[in-house]
Amino acid sequence: MTITEDRASETPAAEIGKARTRKEDQRLITGRTRWTDNIQLPGMLHLAMVRSPFAHATISAISVDEAKGAPGVIAVFTGEDLKDIQGVNITAWPISADQKTPDHLPVAVSHVAHAGEIVAVVAARSSAEARDAAELVDVDYDELPAVLDLKEAAKDEVLAHPDLGTNKSAFWQLDSAGQGSGGDVDEAIAKARDGGIVIEREYRQQRLIPAFMEPRSTVVDPTGEQVTMWSATQVPHVLRFCIAATTGLPESKIRVIAPDVGGGFGGKLQTTPEEFATLAVARKLGKPCKFTETRSETMVSGHHGRDQWQKLTLAAEKDGTVTGLKVELMADLGAYAAIVGGGVPVLGAWMFNSIYKFGAYQFNTTNYYTNKTWVDAYRGAGRPEATYAIERLMDELAVEVGVDPLEIREKNWIKHDEFPFTTVAGMTYDSGNYEAATAKAKELFGYDELRAEQKQRRESNDPVQLGLGVSTFTEMCGLAPSRILGALSYGAGGWESASIRMLATGTVEVVTGTSPHGQGHETAWSQIVADRLGVPFENVEVLHGDTQIAPKGMDSYGSRSLVVGGEAVLRAADKVIEKAKPIAAHLLEASVDDVEFKAGTFGVKGTDKGVTISEVALATWTGHNLPDGIEPTIDADATFDPDNFSFPHGTHLCAMEVDTETGATKMRKYVCVDDIGTIINPLIVEGQVHGGLVQGIAQALWEGAEYDDQGTLVTGSFVDYTLPTSADTISFITDHTTSPSTYNTLGTKGVGEAGTIASTPAVVNAIVDAVRHLGVNDIVMPCTPERVWKAIQAGSPVNTEGERDAAPHFDEGAPNQDPASGASEGSGQ
Amino acid sequence: MTRINVTVDGVRYSDEVEPRTLLVQYLREGLGKTGTVVGCDTSNCGACTVHLDGTSVKSCNVLAVQADGHEVTTIEGLATDGELHPVQRAFHETHALQCGYCTPGMIMQACDLLKENADPSEQEIREGLEGNLCRCTGYHNIVKAVQQAAKDLSSQAVGS
Numbered sequence: 010m011t012i013t014e015d016r017a018s019e020t021p022a023a024e025i026g027k028a029r030t031r032k033e034d035q036r037l038i039t040g041r042t043r044w045t046d047n048i049q050l051p052g053m054l055h056l057a058m059v060r061s062p063f064a065h066a067t068i069s070a071i072s073v074d075e076a077k078g079a080p081g082v083i084a085v086f087t088g089e090d091l092k093d094i095q096g097v098n099i100t101a102w103p104i105s106a107d108q109k110t111p112d113h114l115p116v117a118v119s120h121v122a123h124a125g126e127i128v129a130v131v132a133a134r135s136s137a138e139a140r141d142a143a144e145l146v147d148v149d150y151d152e153l154p155a156v157l158d159l160k161e162a163a164k165d166e167v168l169a170h171p172d173l174g175t176n177k178s179a180f181w182q183l184d185s186a187g188q189g190s191g192g193d194v195d196e197a198i199a200k201a202r203d204g205g206i207v208i209e210r211e212y213r214q215q216r217l218i219p220a221f222m223e224p225r226s227t228v229v230d231p232t233g234e235q236v237t238m239w240s241a242t243q244v245p246h247v248l249r250f251c252i253a254a255t256t257g258l259p260e261s262k263i264r265v266i267a268p269d270v271g272g273g274f275g276g277k278l279q280t281t282p283e284e285f286a287t288l289a290v291a292r293k294l295g296k297p298c299k300f301t302e303t304r305s306e307t308m309v310s311g312h313h314g315r316d317q318w319q320k321l322t323l324a325a326e327k328d329g330t331v332t333g334l335k336v337e338l339m340a341d342l343g344a345y346a347a348i349v350g351g352g353v354p355v356l357g358a359w360m361f362n363s364i365y366k367f368g369a370y371q372f373n374t375t376n377y378y379t380n381k382t383w384v385d386a387y388r389g390a391g392r393p394e395a396t397y398a399i400e401r402l403m404d405e406l407a408v409e410v411g412v413d414p415l416e417i418r419e420k421n422w423i424k425h426d427e428f429p430f431t432t433v434a435g436m437t438y439d440s441g442n443y444e445a446a447t448a449k450a451k452e453l454f455g456y457d458e459l460r461a462e463q464k465q466r467r468e469s470n471d472p473v474q475l476g477l478g479v480s481t482f483t484e485m486c487g488l489a490p491s492r493i494l495g496a497l498s499y500g501a502g503g504w505e506s507a508s509i510r511m512l513a514t515g516t517v518e519v520v521t522g523t524s525p526h527g528q529g530h531e532t533a534w535s536q537i538v539a540d541r542l543g544v545p546f547e548n549v550e551v552l553h554g555d556t557q558i559a560p561k562g563m564d565s566y567g568s569r570s571l572v573v574g575g576e577a578v579l580r581a582a583d584k585v586i587e588k589a590k591p592i593a594a595h596l597l598e599a600s601v602d603d604v605e606f607k608a609g610t611f612g613v614k615g616t617d618k619g620v621t622i623s624e625v626a627l628a629t630w631t632g633h634n635l636p637d638g639i640e641p642t643i644d645a646d647a648t649f650d651p652d653n654f655s656f657p658h659g660t661h662l663c664a665m666e667v668d669t670e671t672g673a674t675k676m677r678k679y680v681c682v683d684d685i686g687t688i689i690n691p692l693i694v695e696g697q698v699h700g701g702l703v704q705g706i707a708q709a710l711w712e713g714a715e716y717d718d719q720g721t722l723v724t725g726s727f728v729d730y731t732l733p734t735s736a737d738t739i740s741f742i743t744d745h746t747t748s749p750s751t752y753n754t755l756g757t758k759g760v761g762e763a764g765t766i767a768s769t770p771a772v773v774n775a776i777v778d779a780v781r782h783l784g785v786n787d788i789v790m791p792c793t794p795e796r797v798w799k800a801i802q803a804g805s806p807v808n809t810e811g812e813r814d815a816a817p818h819f820d821e822g823a824p825n826q827d828p829a830s831g832a833s834e835g836s837g838q
Numbered sequence: 839m840t841r842i843n844v845t846v847d848g849v850r851y852s853d854e855v856e857p858r859t860l861l862v863q864y865l866r867e868g869l870g871k872t873g874t875v876v877g878c879d880t881s882n883c884g885a886c887t888v889h890l891d892g893t894s895v896k897s898c899n900v901l902a903v904q905a906d907g908h909e910v911t912t913i914e915g916l917a918t919d920g921e922l923h924p925v926q927r928a929f930h931e932t933h934a935l936q937c938g939y940c941t942p943g944m945i946m947q948a949c950d951l952l953k954e955n956a957d958p959s960e961q962e963i964r965e966g967l968e969g970n971l972c973r974c975t976g977y978h979n980i981v982k983a984v985q986q987a988a989k990d991l992s993s994q995a996v997g998s
Binding site for chain 2: 030031033034035036037038039040041042044046047049137220221222223224269270271272274303304305526527528529692693695696697699700701702703704726727728732733734735736738740741764
């Protein structure tokens, strides 16, 4: 037995793949937390925002005298007072050269475009005094007509921003014929109209509210050489850039810290008016200032998600082989183009074709402004919308052909031996196995038994019908290759950065540019580094979320942290090993070529001599005995820019019981088998899947942001915006298949958004499946008992949302058109 | 201002408070007990849940003056002698928290639930936690945590 083998036998069990409980938990379960609102600084002032009650108005006068005289008040600022230093909330993604983008001032100066916009800021000694005084600020508004409905906005009869002359922000197209990745979609549709199958549908993606549990909070301390901002943000680095780009403060004079951050889901992927207003007031007063929003403020001012109308045309041959897909979206941006903003629908452009082998494809989105809260990324951002559309359509196609929904999918999906596969949208999927995931999911679900029960309930005319919903999803995540972002006119890169510092006493600091807010990076990154460097898991400390500690980063969103940021960490670890190797060779008095690194130890081939990486770190720190001319450090940095996106996939199966007498629905069973490549920590992965599932299920069943005809958000608190509770949900059956990604070293794929992307259509497909025999082929989300009941009564889809009606998108008399589609309740009114 | 005498996490405090001060504000701003957090303004989310004389209350829904003469336990006072409470331990072991913002309230409510019902069914757990919102976990592992804590507590009871 050789020495090398001896060492190998001492190799600690691999950390990667181990269900490690989280390092983060100890503080969080004992209340030893650092939320932004916990921060107290000497002399700190508290801010309250005065917000417009009107959806659309000009400001004619603001009287602040009474507020200034109120107890505890130090100052009151209007937009006019702050306009020279407050900066502007910019969009990073103008999707077309001629995009219309209204200026978004943190504190409005003369014009407000949605209810909840800030018009003045009160600074007082306590938050209660600030809020009291905010009530005393007297604002004269001249109310303007507001445009609230997306389809109304498209008519340009009432303008959200009269100065722009139109509500249309931009148009963006991906055409497979034009870019050479497929055929002409109109030809495919025309061909299908002649003897094939054409499915035409219009689906609504209702407006959602991210509803992270920690309300947003910002503290600014202007008293240091750098202005320090703590904020409940997913994007401290992006925030620092945007402050520097728009306020005149040099980037080097700004430090942004994201301390403990209580959830985000895209909702804290923003640079907010509140952050900029707090900064401006703190700079004006020269005192630390804090603003923490109430939940009602979160609802009306934090960005919303989704909000699309989707006009879809799917062409297929008579046997169900798909040939073409045309997507025409209308997207509501709300009042302003947010940081990703108009790019969110574009992120769906490559995903409507999903896992299916369409010959021709075209994606179009037209983005509009309305006088509602701005819209931006919410868990999935563009891909849930796409997945919903295609997975609903595939069910419709299955009905048209008369086969099981799984059969129609299998007929059309990419086979496991066809990877890598370049899709009709032009994306190259590196790996996957849809057959394996589906087979496993079917078995765990008891698919055939549930189909038999469904049949039996149909035949016995059971008042409670059973429906089975399928969603065989994929998505693209791991944002993003910088060159692709550049080609799409996105304002930044998609790389991620990491540093590893080998401390003299044997512990390791890992600095990551990602900014976790619940995902468990401290644990997962420790596992990666412990394996790579052969150091104990406990000895690794992961640092993040402070631009002074982690100066380079692109933060956390788009399921990018592991696949991009984790790879950067791994590459930094490899560089540490490379830098340590000549020092180890020197210490071992061996040639570098004879030194090999295994399980934390540099050994000399064929001998039992070895030195651990921690010993090399100590020797490097003392610097007493190093090779001539060598730099005395083994610390290393790495920045990783991915070549491609990450393409997780999975098969989700949902069984819903529908009471046909009341419209009540009940989830009976939910199974998902996700393929997210190599799993670093199965415990964390399960958590991401569970949480993602419930957010997607919530879109299907419960959530929706509703406005009244004055433009007031009526779902403006947790009383009316109905988040699911533990009593609404069930326990899930989750499992995995593994097709490692070929785009990163560890073979990982993103998991943060997968559950949300996949689950919404699975649930709606199940409900529709339960009542299809009653003449229903669509129910608008959220599928409340009232809507389900109405759909059953109508024997046709109820295509209305709230009190507003859907105008038909399609010409009457066109083939395959559902006669009641869109016209069921509304077109004549 | 009104004087109140409150015991919080085993320490007696005597303070002047504005009568309108909520218990959660008193805990956070007055005593620096920032482990207890605020998640909404309509008493829907339960993030601020503490125990008042051993029973869970949403501390945004109680005035500080109502706690006068009473005993409050927050998440910060749940562990004893450096030993985690079985519910805290179960939350950690079953990965029942992600961002951790709802966690203090969720744990305090779970303790109360188990005090009322030492051997709850899954449905009873789900209904018992209905007043506490979590956006990260989908509740799946929170239910598991409470089930595990119930087992641990009952074996502790048998052992003692």
